[in-house]
Amino acid sequence: MPSDRLDPALLTEIKTLKSGRVREATPEEILSVVRAVIDGMNRNIPTLDVSVRDDVEDLASYIRETKAEIMTLKPEEIADEHVPAATVELDAIVNATEEATHSIMEAAERIEGVAGTIDPALADTLINATTQIYEACGFQDITGQRISKVVRALQEIEAKVDALTLAFGDEDEAQRLERQERRRRRRERDRDEAVQAGDVREGPQLPSSAVNQNDIDALFASLG
């Protein structure tokens, strides 16, 4: 259909959406444009082009069905309940491992304290053992940093789901903000009760891609 046969207002709307100069179009806006195209076609399209009109109608129907299916999945529950709950659980793991690690080190410190009062040969054995315990306790720091990375990933998912809910759901921006605020208050409350979150940057690398101390030493030396 030649563009000069379309409603000028509709043409402008289509051009604006295509230009990408505006915010992302909502499904409602896309549906509105599709409907307007269908109406225009119903008025203008020759009988020979009826298959095109059918395709556009199918597209509109597909968007409606997809929207309904997504909302059936209740994405707001993911952002409101599942992700915050998982975050709190992960934070609790960090806290629990920290407490356990301190208990282990406390015991090792007591053993080390005894070492000074016994036969030097036996004392060396005890000291070596406690050194190994201290070294092994480093797992808690690494675990905490890894879990913090997972928490940050969950927060990213939460933000994406929020955007999805806004695009496909029935709530407006004000309702979304109100829901986010409720979630923030609940999370703060949960955190007060359970944990404090850590914050790191890249953090530990996975063993498959990790750089070891020898690599670091070589790199460090090469830097002069």
Add this chain to the structure above:
Amino acid sequence: MALDKNMPILIVDDYKTMLRIIRNLLKQLGFDNVDEATDGSAALQKLRDGKFGLVISDWNMEPMSGIQLLREVRADGNLRKMPFIMVTAESKTENVVIAKEAGVTNYIVKPFNAATLKSKLVGVFGEF
């Protein structure tokens, strides 16, 4: 001149577990005079208030990170020669380069062991 093992050392990490590990390992190496801070800004304040012979710092801390602390130390006329060892899980090449350019004295990757800690101290102060 022999290394004075009573030299004050400041260890900086936002994980209390790691502070305790480093403190215990330093104690086993004979260093008993150890103070702690849990972020860069608290560490900087302690460094400016006291006379430390070494800083051992984590990278990942808020509000002031280890690398920011290092830059502040190097920019401070009274602290700029302070030996500074970074102990961190940030083991990417670019992190090491950034730290080196900022003037770090040595770099330890977590998880580490007592032997590595000792070797880096020897690297800074010589055999002890």
